[in-house]
Amino acid sequence: MSDKLATAEQAQATTLMSTYQRFPITIVKGKGCSVWDDQGMEYLDFASGIGTCNLGHVPEAVEKQVANQLSQLWHCSNLYHHPAQQELADLLTTNSFGDEVFLCNSGAEANEAAIKLARRYAQKVKGTNAYEVVTFTQSFHGRTLGTLSATGQAKIQDGFAPLLPGFRCLPYNDSAALEELVTPETCAVLLELVQGEGGVHPAEKEWIEQLAAICQENDLLLMVDEVQTGIGRTGKLFAYEHYGIEPDVMSLAKGLGSGFPLGAVVAKKHVAKAFVPGTHGTTFGGNPLASTAGLATMTHLLGENIVQQAETQGSYLAGKLQQMKQKYQCIQAIRGLGLMQGIVLDGTVQAKEIITKGLEQGVLLLPAGPDVVRLLPPLIITTEEIDQAVAVLENIFGEIESGESE
């Protein structure tokens, strides 16, 4: 490890709680697909703040609108109307299956709202006692008590018992397991169409079709967690479009605000009706700055064909990674959809090692579990930048397989 990295690592012993395993650099600036650390070193960003800076860093179209809003009004609470909220909700519903939107601050909060909506819809609108939400193994839905109880990964739940009741976890991409889906208590299904944190696992189309049909036949809500897959990430505006299904509820966050804390739940009208004044709320949710960032993000994304660009660049990246896989034994598979790609390792090398080497060679990468290197570049990534990142990856895999690395 270089002196610089060692120094930065020492600097991590701070008054911040150690909830994150941080990489040993300090980032102070970003523009487009690059960020810079406090030593002036430039990194090509294939992490995008975990799939958040979909338009790249400090995108001009968003910066201008937010700067304008910054001099007008920062916060007024949800006791009053704000135009950016309404315009953002209009854009989200016009461009999706949904009819109504609830704005919040994060992915976990969006899923919390979806879970509350599902329970209330079953109990108040349908008039049943159903409350159970079915989720899947290796899923990730957030870190609140509700959403970690919904999450299908023991490591996320460790030490937080008792978990919130009302969730049942079934194996992902498993058709046989769907036979156990429906019970008298079941009211909804919540799933990611491409599991992000759990290892970049795309759902199989047939399985999703089966799942959607069971939900329809049994009047269960189909709720898709598009916190990571939404806002163009997979080469469609929302990942459900790949699957020819129509969900009832969708949660969004990450890419929605270009980095401003903003989440949303989008629902069909008959489901959204379950929320009436006083049933759900948040102080900051849809605050003028965040809503303005969301509105500018969506407007730019739709107006400039960024989703189309993500599809094209996603295929290019996937092709390059497949070629790379042919050359290196320790790469077991390449999985993903659009600009959400995973390099699956065979267990002889850890994702962390690849990512640390990437950092030293100027490319930011992400893990998705111990054995998957996840790539989530901004949707505006160019072919040259993809080539550059793949060249660095090839160099790293070359070093590892020739035994040059320690």
Ligand SMILES: *Cc1c(COP(=O)(O)O)cnc(C)c1O
């Ligand atoms: C990141 C993520 C969340 C949690 O979002 P936060 O904003 O961190 O609360 C939920 N679901 C999925 C699929 C995610 O990727």
